[in-house]
Amino acid sequence: MSEPILKVEDFQVYYKVHNGLLGKPGYVKAVDGVSFEIQKGEVFGIVGESGCGKSTLGKAICKLIEPTGGKVFFKGEEIEGYNSKQMRPVRKGIQMVFQDPYASLNPRMSVRDIIAEPLIIHGLASGKKEIDEKVIDLVRKVGLDVYHVNRYPHEFSGGQRQRIGIARALAVQPELIIADEPVSALDVSIQSQVLNLMNNLKKELNLTYIFIAHDLSVVEHISDRVGVMYLGNFVEIGDKRKLYDNPCHPYTQALLSAVPIPDPKAKKERIILEGSIPSALNPPSGCKFHTRCPKCMEICKQKVPEKTVLEEGHEVYCHLYK
Secondary structure (H helix, E strand, C coil): CCCEEEEEEEEEEEEEEEEECCCCCEEEEEEEEEEEEEEECCCEEEEECCCCHHHHHHHHCCCCCCCCCCEECCCCCCCCEEEEEEEHHHHEEEEECCCCCCCCCCCCCCHHHHHHHHHEEEEEEEECHHHHHHHHHHHHCCCCCCCHHHHHEEEEEEEHHHHHHHHHHHHHCEEEEECCCCCCCHHHHHHHHHHHHHHHHHHHHHCCCEECCCCCCHHHHHHHEEEEECCCEEEEEEHHHHHHCCCCCHHHHHHCCCCCCCCCCCCCCCCCCCCCCCCCCCCCCCCCCCCCCCCCCHHHHCCCCCCCCCCCCEEECCHHHH
16 A cells, blocks of 8 residues: 555644632643554544534644644645644645635635735746636636626625535645535535535635534545544544444444435334443543443543554444454
């Protein structure tokens, strides 16, 4: 197998917090020792409940949030210790599409200026004519009309704004795009249009995606491999079909049992998890999922599970498979 385009090792993002006015400082362990690899041209989906750390992980990889520890390799180059000046050329290779298309675009800038900004910053176009040509090409690529370039974000629907965000990300010709719940704020009918657009752009431009979402149906539609996160850690990573057809971790099984199926007559066992997600400020000992796991054993309360490779392309972090 070729060298991965992105490799993450023992990655951590901790937030320092204070308990009360005179309380001792503690740490919210938003991402707590995550490791994974992505091959060029692959779509790696990350799923999990709200608050599990998936968006924090995406932002920290491209250093929009400063990580606490671990290593990140992009195309074999370790970028973890880079400052903002050193990160500038790396940002041409890694771009991000944000969750909220209403908040991620500057309301005082026209579409032309929003898309032109990264072209100017990275020196990819100079002169009004060349900039306008590239902006128009990008606008067409994402399915918008040429006359849209003179409009402002408030004049567009949510789906159109997300297309503008995608065009802005594509402006610097990136190889890896981190899409942080790019369709969760959109209507279902618009979601499919944006997903199809992203799929087409992936094939046309040979892109690699990290696709973050909480909707397992959306992730199944677009991903090649899927990682399931719980309270700052991956609990299961696998090729899409292996993970969806044979979920092994009790948390993955519970998530997939909640996905609606098209046939109203078909019966499906629903796994109801007891309690709520523990606080990342004071996570449980051992396996973090043991407080809600229907298959919890004594060892789960004491020891953190290590990675178990079930078969090539499918790994799980669970004591059941030791």
